[in-house]
Amino acid sequence: MTDILDEAPTAPASSDAAASTQAEVSAEMAAISREYADTGATETQPRLDYPPYRSSVLRHPTKDPHHADPEGIELWAPVFGHQDVDRLEADLTIQHRGEPVGERMIVTGRVLDGEGRPVRHQLVEIWQANAGGRYIHKRDQHPAAIDPNFTGVGRCLTDGDGTYSFTTIKPGPYPWKNHRNAWRPAHIHFSVFGPAFTQRMITQMYFPSDPLFALDPIYQSITDPAARDRLVATYDHDVTSHEWATGYRWDIVLTGSHRTPLESDTEGDDA
Amino acid sequence: MSRPAGDLQPTPGQTVGPFFGYALPYDGSSDLVPPTHPDAVRFHGRVLDGAGDPVPDALLEIWQAGPDGAVPRAAGSLHRDGFTFTGWGRASTDGTGHYSFATLAPGPTAPGSAPYLAVTVFARGLLNRLFTRAYLPGDDAALVADPLLASLDPERRATLVAAADDRGFVFDIRLQGDGETVFLAHG
Ligand SMILES: [Fe+2]
Numbered sequence: 001m002t003d004i005l006d007e008a009p010t011a012p013a014s015s016d017a018a019a020s021t022q023a024e025v026s027a028e029m030a031a032i033s034r035e036y037a038d039t040g041a042t043e044t045q046p047r048l049d050y051p052p053y054r055s056s057v058l059r060h061p062t063k064d065p066h067h068a069d070p071e072g073i074e075l076w077a078p079v080f081g082h083q084d085v086d087r088l089e090a091d092l093t094i095q096h097r098g099e100p101v102g103e104r105m106i107v108t109g110r111v112l113d114g115e116g117r118p119v120r121h122q123l124v125e126i127w128q129a130n131a132g133g134r135y136i137h138k139r140d141q142h143p144a145a146i147d148p149n150f151t152g153v154g155r156c157l158t159d160g161d162g163t164y165s166f167t168t169i170k171p172g173p174y175p176w177k178n179h180r181n182a183w184r185p186a187h188i189h190f191s192v193f194g195p196a197f198t199q200r201m202i203t204q205m206y207f208p209s210d211p212l213f214a215l216d217p218i219y220q221s222i223t224d225p226a227a228r229d230r231l232v233a234t235y236d237h238d239v240t241s242h243e244w245a246t247g248y249r250w251d252i253v254l255t256g257s258h259r260t261p262l263e264s265d266t267e268g269d270d271a
Numbered sequence: 272m273s274r275p276a277g278d279l280q281p282t283p284g285q286t287v288g289p290f291f292g293y294a295l296p297y298d299g300s301s302d303l304v305p306p307t308h309p310d311a312v313r314f315h316g317r318v319l320d321g322a323g324d325p326v327p328d329a330l331l332e333i334w335q336a337g338p339d340g341a342v343p344r345a346a347g348s349l350h351r352d353g354f355t356f357t358g359w360g361r362a363s364t365d366g367t368g369h370y371s372f373a374t375l376a377p378g379p380t381a382p383g384s385a386p387y388l389a390v391t392v393f394a395r396g397l398l399n400r401l402f403t404r405a406y407l408p409g410d411d412a413a414l415v416a417d418p419l420l421a422s423l424d425p426e427r428r429a430t431l432v433a434a435a436d437d438r439g440f441v442f443d444i445r446l447q448g449d450g451e452t453v454f455l456a457h458g
Pocket of ligand 1: 129184187189288290
C-alpha cells in the first residue's frame with residue numbers, strides 16, 4: 001500500500017496521518033488494547049472504527065449493523081466449477097517463463113464452516129506482493145524491484161475435504177503511508193466463499209513471529225489477541241516439500257451457516 | 272500454534288486493501304448478462320465516504336435471483352459463456368466512486384416478497400466487508416410488507432431501495448454520515 005493514501009487530499013485524516021510517528025500510532029493502539037482488556041468482552045472480528053488505521057476514519061459506518069434474518073438468496077452462494085478455475089492457477093510460480101525470485105512455499109489448509117464442516121468445491125482467491133514487497137499494481141510505488149516472473153495472483157477450488165493449496169513465493173513486508181515509517185507485516189490476501197452469501201469474507205494471512213505485528217494497525221484492529229492469532233499460519237514440516245518448497249498450514253473458519261449444506265452444494269467432480 | 276485443535280471461532284476479516292485491482296476484477300466480472308441482452312438492466316451507483324467524497328477503491332459484489340425468482344445454481348461466473356445466468360458479479364469503483372453492473376432484474380424469491388440484490392462492499396480503509404440489500408422499486412405492496420424494511424424508520428429504509436432510471440436502477444452506498452446505508456448483520 002504505498003498507496004496514495006488518501007486520494008482525497010482534503011481529508012483531515014490523511015494530513016494527520018502524515019504527521020504521526022510510529023510511537024504515536026503505537027500509543028493509540030496500546031490505549032485501545034488496554035480499554036479492550038478492561039471490558040472483559042471477546043471480539044472475534046476487526047473493529048471497523050479503528051482510528052490508528054487512518055483510512056478507516058471516514059470509511060466506517062457509525063451505526064451498528066441492523067439484524068436481518070437471512071432469507072432467499074442470502075442462504076445460498078454462487079457456484080464455481082472447473083470451467084471457472086484452471087488447476088494451474090493454484091501455482092503462482094509458473095505463470096511466466098522463469099522462476100520468480102524468493103523463497104518458494106506451499107500454503108495449504110481447510111475452509112470450514114462454523115460447525116466444522118468442510119466447505120467443498122468453493123472458490124479461494126489470493127493476491128500478494130513479491131519477495132521484495134512489491135505488488136504488480138500501478139498504484140504501488142514502493143521502489144523495490146518488480147519481478148517479471150511473478151504476478152502474485154492465484155485461484156483454486158477447495159476439494160471434497162475443504163482443502164485448498166497454493167504454491168507461491170513468500171511475500172516481503174512493504175511500507176505504506178498510514179504514518180511515518182509504517183510497514184505492513186508480510187501477508188497474503190485471501191478471498192473466500194462459503195455455502196451461504198452471509199459467509200463471504202476477505203482477509204489476510206500472516207507468517208509466524210513477524211516483528212511488525214505489534215506495529216501494524218491493520219493487524220491490531222482485531223483487538224483480541226487470540227482472534228488475531230487466527231490469521232497467522234503455522235510452519236508445517238509435513239507440508240514442506242523435499243528440495244523444493246517450505247510449507248505453511250492455515251485453516252479458515254467461516255461464520256455459522258443458516259442452512260444445512262445439501263448434496264447439491266457439492267456437486268461436480270473432486271478437485 | 273495459530274489455531275488450537277478444535278477451535279471453531281471464525282477467522283477474522285481484514286481490509287481488501289488498495290491492491291486488489293489486478294487480482295479480483297476480471298473480464299466480464301460486472302456483466303452478469305451482456306449489456307446488449309434485450310432484458311439487461313444497469314445496476315449502478317456511487318460509493319461515498321463520511322465526508323461525501325467518492326470512494327475510488329471499493330469493490331462490490333452482487334448476488335441475486337433470476338427474473339423468475341429462482342436462485343441460480345449454475346457455475347461459470349469467472350468465464351461467462353454469454354448465455355448462462357449465474358446471478359453473481361463483481362465490480363470495482365472508478366475514480367469517481369462509481370460502479371456499474373449489467374444484469375437482469377431479480378424476481379421475488381417467494382410469492383409476494385420484495386425482490387432485492389444482495390450486496391457485499393469491500394474497500395481500502397474498510398476493515399471488514401459490509402452486507403446490505405438493494406431492493407428494487409415498483410412493487411409498493413411487497414416493499415411495505417417486507418420484514419426488514421418494516422423494521423426500519425422511513426429515512427433509513429430509503430437507503431435500501433434503489434431508484435429507477437432510464438436503463439435500470441441506481442443504488443448509492445454511503446459508508447458513513449448523513450444517509451448512511453443500512454448494513455446488515457446476519458446473526
Ligand atoms: Fe497487501
